[in-house]
Amino acid sequence: MDQKKCNELWQKFLLKIKKFDTNVILPPPNVTGSLHLGHALNIAIQDLQVRFSALNNYYINWIPGTDHAGIATQMLVKKSIGEKADNLSREELIEEIWQWKKKSESRICTQIKTMGALLNWEQYTFSLNENVTHAVRKVFCDLYQNKLIEKDKRMIYWDTKLQTAISNLEVQFKQIDGHFYHIKYFVTSKIPTKKDIKDSDKFFETSITVATTRPETIFGDEAIAVHPADKRYQHLIGCYAKIPLTNKWILIIADERCDPKKGTGAVKVTPAHDFLDFEIGKIHNLPQTVVILKNGTLAHNNLVPKSIQGLTIVEARKQLCNLIDMHIENLNHLVPYGDRSGTILEPYVTSQWFVNVEKLAPKALRVVRENNLSIIPEYWIKTYEHWLENIEPWCISRQICWGHKIPAYYTANGSIFVAEDEDSLEKQLAQTKYKRKDLREETDVLDTWFSSALWPLVTTGWPNQKTQINDFLVTGSDILFFWVTRMILMSMYCNDQIPFKTVYLHGLVQDEKGKKMSKSKNNVIDPMTILEKENADILRFALLYNSVPGKNARFSTKDIDTSRRFHIKIQNMINWTKLQNIWTKQHNIKYKHFWNIWIFNEITKLSQKVKNQINKWQTHEASQTVYFFTWNTFCSWYIEGAKHLLKNEDTKLETMHTIRVVISHLLHVLHPFLPFITEQYWQELYQNNEYEKSILKSKWPNLTQIQISDEKLHTTREIVKQIRSWSSIFNIDRNKTVKFMKFNELNENEEYDDVMLASQMLNLNFERGHADFLCLPLTILELIVYLPIKNITKEKIKEKLQTIIDVKSKTLIMLNKRLQDDQFVENADFKIIQETKESASELQDTIDMTSKMIQNLENKK
RNA sequence: AGGCAUAUAGCUCAGUGGUUAGAGCGUUACGUUGACAUCGUAAAGGUCGUAGGUUCGACUCCUAUUAUGCCUACCA
Numbered sequence: 001m002d003q004k005k006c007n008e009l010w011q012k013f014l015l016k017i018k019k020f021d022t023n024v025i026l027p028p029p030n031v032t033g034s035l036h037l038g039h040a041l042n043i044a045i046q047d048l049q050v051r052f053s054a055l056n057n058y059y060i061n062w063i064p065g066t067d068h069a070g071i072a073t074q075m076l077v078k079k080s081i082g083e084k085a086d087n088l089s090r091e092e093l094i095e096e097i098w099q100w101k102k103k104s105e106s107r108i109c110t111q112i113k114t115m116g117a118l119l120n121w122e123q124y125t126f127s128l129n130e131n132v133t134h135a136v137r138k139v140f141c142d143l144y145q146n147k148l149i150e151k152d153k154r155m156i157y158w159d160t161k162l163q164t165a166i167s168n169l170e171v172q173f174k175q176i177d178g179h180f181y182h183i184k185y186f187v188t189s190k191i192p193t194k195k196d197i198k199d200s201d202k203f204f205e206t207s208i209t210v211a212t213t214r215p216e217t218i219f220g221d222e223a224i225a226v227h228p229a230d231k232r233y234q235h236l237i238g239c240y241a242k243i244p245l246t247n248k249w250i251l252i253i254a255d256e257r258c259d260p261k262k263g264t265g266a267v268k269v270t271p272a273h274d275f276l277d278f279e280i281g282k283i284h285n286l287p288q289t290v291v292i293l294k295n296g297t298l299a300h301n302n303l304v305p306k307s308i309q310g311l312t313i314v315e316a317r318k319q320l321c322n323l324i325d326m327h328i329e330n331l332n333h334l335v336p337y338g339d340r341s342g343t344i345l346e347p348y349v350t351s352q353w354f355v356n357v358e359k360l361a362p363k364a365l366r367v368v369r370e371n372n373l374s375i376i377p378e379y380w381i382k383t384y385e386h387w388l389e390n391i392e393p394w395c396i397s398r399q400i401c402w403g404h405k406i407p408a409y410y411t412a413n414g415s416i417f418v419a420e421d422e423d424s425l426e427k428q429l430a431q432t433k434y435k436r437k438d439l440r441e442e443t444d445v446l447d448t449w450f451s452s453a454l455w456p457l458v459t460t461g462w463p464n465q466k467t468q469i470n471d472f473l474v475t476g477s478d479i480l481f482f483w484v485t486r487m488i489l490m491s492m493y494c495n496d497q498i499p500f501k502t503v504y505l506h507g508l509v510q511d512e513k514g515k516k517m518s519k520s521k522n523n524v525i526d527p528m529t530i531l532e533k534e535n536a537d538i539l540r541f542a543l544l545y546n547s548v549p550g551k552n553a554r555f556s557t558k559d560i561d562t563s564r565r566f567h568i569k570i571q572n573m574i575n576w577t578k579l580q581n582i583w584t585k586q587h588n589i590k591y592k593h594f595w596n597i598w599i600f601n602e603i604t605k606l607s608q609k610v611k612n613q614i615n616k617w618q619t620h621e622a623s624q625t626v627y628f629f630t631w632n633t634f635c636s637w638y639i640e641g642a643k644h645l646l647k648n649e650d651t652k653l654e655t656m657h658t659i660r661v662v663i664s665h666l667l668h669v670l671h672p673f674l675p676f677i678t679e680q681y682w683q684e685l686y687q688n689n690e691y692e693k694s695i696l697k698s699k700w701p702n703l704t705q706i707q708i709s710d711e712k713l714h715t716t717r718e719i720v721k722q723i724r725s726w727s728s729i730f731n732i733d734r735n736k737t738v739k740f741m742k743f744n745e746l747n748e749n750e751e752y753d754d755v756m757l758a759s760q761m762l763n764l765n766f767e768r769g770h771a772d773f774l775c776l777p778l779t780i781l782e783l784i785v786y787l788p789i790k791n792i793t794k795e796k797i798k799e800k801l802q803t804i805i806d807v808k809s810k811t812l813i814m815l816n817k818r819l820q821d822d823q824f825v826e827n828a829d830f831k832i833i834q835e836t837k838e839s840a841s842e843l844q845d846t847i848d849m850t851s852k853m854i855q856n857l858e859n860k861k
Numbered sequence: 862a863g864g865c866a867u868a869u870a871g872c873u874c875a876g877u878g879g880u881u882a883g884a885g886c887g888u889u890a891c892g893u894u895g896a897c898a899u900c901g902u903a904a905a906g907g908u909c910g911u912a913g914g915u916u917c918g919a920c921u922c923c924u925a926u927u928a929u930g931c932c933u934a935c936c937a
Binding site for chain 1: 863864865866867873874875876879880881884885886890891892895896897898899900901902903904916917918930931932933934935936937
């Protein structure tokens, strides 16, 4: 089993392709570590399509690559370095990450190759390659010039652990058990003076209680808002409330966005630390008072009590419970977490770069609505549309070092220059008073998905070359918004064309209980440990067999077992042909025997069926089809019969030939599912192990069925099936001969090779004629077969025959009832009526025959 | 809160406006060890989530409802 040789052969095959028909990109894995089962599934599905296409003379330039995965990789590297990471300079850290990248990249590429993917490695791209940087800068500048990118001070989600802004999409809301803190603010209608404050006890008129989940932000409060129509608080509007533990007084204001039903109906407004408060603050002209720092600790300023300055949010909250008299209630609520760092995110007002994606969205919506771009499964289209219709500006700047630098430059007084390269920057400067040395380069880098959004372009030489529309994209449904939509948006913007015609979304690979695989749950199945033990084919088939579009696949070692059994079955089947000397003498003989013609027609049908299923992306069904054919149709039926044809000199040679032909076709049909084993057998059995021509060189079987009545085939299979079935109820007397008769005519010369084959498969002796002893008469198609049973009595036979009549009559009555229904006859399709009639008459025949047998039995006494 | 999806055999899931709804695994019985670290055959097991409607005919289409999952959302 030399898989390396197969890979070499396939690479050679790719090199010889002069012109590819289309491009397809492999979703670039992150250089964070190694491949997981999701990658393996993704590769298996694409490789199935790529190989199938190649077998049908359609060549796909499947382009591999890896992604730098900014935040994720930087985080991992820092973690691996430990505390020393903080002492490294920016450049040193970047260097460390490059080292990590090299290792991870080479590991990933080896793993992909082990899977047997038919990728064009000549065009391998890493997302920080020079040409990618070039394209990224170009697109950024274009967008900036068209006012589609802008820098702005807005409230964004801030990750206090990673100390960077992140986009809305990277926020994961989690339902957690938290607390609702009811805090009392004392209230007065008079403007408080210094004296009042000193003498506060006498001064208070009333109080207002505010419910919050974030008591530590009270020092940033700038108002308390109530609904204007809320009768409980109307009289307090315009009064002043005192923030506990401070001498700060804030106004009670009216705002319609307050929901009287929530909490106490009065909400504290903290414009610097909450999205809604930020909006309210803008309208009411409130200052943004920052009390929580970028690292998630309480600020050192005179608003925050000394004792909690510098504490983390969690610690501060604990302290405040002791310092302030408050009522605490349990509350299950949603809290924003960073999907990478796993920490609670802080709303924070900072200056960031944004893409106004809402202006790009209409085109992306149109291409899907006009069916230029299809998504499989279709129901994702609704989600896609919904998201694009409600899309918000995309925050693309990240305060980390690993990534594409934002091509912006600042002067000391805050003027911004955005330039693709130094030349263009100089040109811009020439028209101003600034010099290059006056400028400070932006240190922020771009969100990784910004360069990913250009992936179909950058992998194929854009902007120097125009990018072709890819045939398809295969990726996980979890990154539809992160990646797929953004590629569509960018491709429409840069190229004014869709990036791909079809998007196939597969689900996640979960464990057998339907849980996400994660290290903490210790339920991760590493594809590499499977690949160490098993052939890649086994992993691939297990994944494909499980994969239904858009649905998560539950994966367990049982699936590997099933797949391995299939693999072994194929090996055993081929082994058997070798033992039969099928391959030694190569006679090219026309098949005449119905059994051989039948299997030829079956493989013809199979190749058509699988072709349709692959074209429709029905990977699961296609896998099932090839599995069923190989195991049941070919091994259990055809070969079991062929064993007897090989014993007979008349049929021996043509059967050997049939087996050779059918297996050659079967190897092709199986190839996209099991590339290694099929290539190996192809080389061994058909290419004399010369390793010159890959199986991909020869083509998918597009055959024409041989016209033949399948009556004989049915007879053989029916006899075998029925007698097997009866033999599980009765004990067949194998010492006696099975007599059989034909219903209607008595052609002495007829060969009955169908009955003979059945008799051989059953290991019973068949002979024409009536039985002269008591036995079980069976009606099988046109035949009466007298099955000898040990210790049979007349009553038992009658009983069995009667059950046959009973069962058949039940169905017959139903069918007749339907046929007598005028409505049915009027409305149903002609074909359906015809079929119903035929079934009814067949049933009637069987019933008649069986009754006759009962009569005969009685006549015999 | 809204959107989407799912509900079918003991388990994991396919599938279809038309007789009697399938597969793999599991269970039970029998057979085989002559390609099969087995294999084969057979059996048991399902009012296709619930309730209505459309139709000659609904597991399939429509409506409502329940449960579960995912996505989206500013809930103090």
